[in-house]
Amino acid sequence: MDLKELLWEDREKGIFRIRRTAITSQEIFELEREKIFNKCWLYAFHSSEVEKPGDYITRKVAEKPLLIVRGSDSEVRVFYNTCTHRGAAICREKSGNASTFNCFYHGWCFRHDGSLVSVPDPDGYASTHDRQKLNLKRVPHVDNYRGLYFVNFSENPPNLDSYLSKVKEPLDLVFDQVEGDFKIIPGSNEYYIRANWKLLPENSLDVYHYNILHRSFVDYQVKLGIDRQKFSRLHNSLASDLGNGHAVKEDESGFGRPIAHWSPLFGEEAKDEIAQIKQELVKKYGRERAWKMTELVRNTMIFPNLIILDNVAINIRQCWPVAPNKMRVLMWHLVPKDEEGKALKRRLNSFLTFFGVGGFGSPDDAEALESSQIGCETLPDDWLDMSRGMHRTPFGRDELPARTFWRQWYYLMTRE
Numbered sequence: 001m002d003l004k005e006l007l008w009e010d011r012e013k014g015i016f017r018i019r020r021t022a023i024t025s026q027e028i029f030e031l032e033r034e035k036i037f038n039k040c041w042l043y044a045f046h047s048s049e050v051e052k053p054g055d056y057i058t059r060k061v062a063e064k065p066l067l068i069v070r071g072s073d074s075e076v077r078v079f080y081n082t083c084t085h086r087g088a089a090i091c092r093e094k095s096g097n098a099s100t101f102n103c104f105y106h107g108w109c110f111r112h113d114g115s116l117v118s119v120p121d122p123d124g125y126a127s128t129h130d131r132q133k134l135n136l137k138r139v140p141h142v143d144n145y146r147g148l149y150f151v152n153f154s155e156n157p158p159n160l161d162s163y164l165s166k167v168k169e170p171l172d173l174v175f176d177q178v179e180g181d182f183k184i185i186p187g188s189n190e191y192y193i194r195a196n197w198k199l200l201p202e203n204s205l206d207v208y209h210y211n212i213l214h215r216s217f218v219d220y221q222v223k224l225g226i227d228r229q230k231f232s233r234l235h236n237s238l239a240s241d242l243g244n245g246h247a248v249k250e251d252e253s254g255f256g257r258p259i260a261h262w263s264p265l266f267g268e269e270a271k272d273e274i275a276q277i278k279q280e281l282v283k284k285y286g287r288e289r290a291w292k293m294t295e296l297v298r299n300t301m302i303f304p305n306l307i308i309l310d311n312v313a314i315n316i317r318q319c320w321p322v323a324p325n326k327m328r329v330l331m332w333h334l335v336p337k338d339e340e341g342k343a344l345k346r347r348l349n350s351f352l353t354f355f356g357v358g359g360f361g362s363p364d365d366a367e368a369l370e371s372s373q374i375g376c377e378t379l380p381d382d383w384l385d386m387s388r389g390m391h392r393t394p395f396g397r398d399e400l401p402a403r404t405f406w407r408q409w410y411y412l413m414t415r416e
Contacts, residue, residue, distance in 0.1 A: 014390035071112035205401035245303025245408025313351035
């Protein structure tokens, strides 16, 4: 297969197309593991998930099982979750707090720092048996930005700061919304979509489909009392290429935001509280920056597979390739650490109403992507067209984010 024939771009004629084979090919699926998921910085966890010494989580990142633990020295370490004895998993629980980790197979015991503490029947080993060479193996590169931890499995990657580059600006608009820290609500939404993983990042920043595919949600909001004309603002949204395959889509909210744009969905009793939050943000950051935090909604795509959804709630969404026609989707809800009571309930309800697996939005998107996958498999040599806005300065409804994603994908897949 000639990978260079997968993308057709003619800027003069305003044409941008991707061969559908990129969605259906097993060969391409295998190459992506090597050229993208073993090279790029990948989101792994949030700092609040291992808040206290001894806290740990286990998670698969790029199909590699990882053990993430905060040590007694408060340092966060990321190990491959495999015993150095016979390869079994060191930890089989999803999360918890532990003083040491004991392999269930033969009982080898490891400290938070990965060092091998003890083995059953130590006299069975010669004096030359060097335990220090049998410590847990650490992931080579781990770094974080504002509590979002990323890992990189390559030998010499760019530093995380330069990789994120301009994407830090929309991330700051999220994390500056509260005085203290954020936390992940324990647990996650996890589900599968019978479609190629690449279809979800581009869908997440696609405003073009919103009023059509999610018509039921628009109608629901109108029944609550929101003027239908407000949703026309989505037509005037803006999208930006942030470099390295990252992009952001922003538009003026046609619906409520817990920080801090009131909606009938939240009930009359929440009006004054949300207005107070907005006043405090204006006082702290000025009217323009506070407006961006409260009145704008934004979806931020961090290449290759992370989307930060800062709209009806703040969500971290990630998709992982399982097969050419199947992805695993994980979604976590990010909330202010000290928020509780009615404010937290309001935020959780807002999240579930649209993004929950039984909400208005996620099932719509899953069905559309699965339908696209079937179409790609029906005509694999045909093209996917993403030309909207190529002939002008793109608006939010144009397909700039999709082109941003696919250009980076194509660059990484075709470079030697």
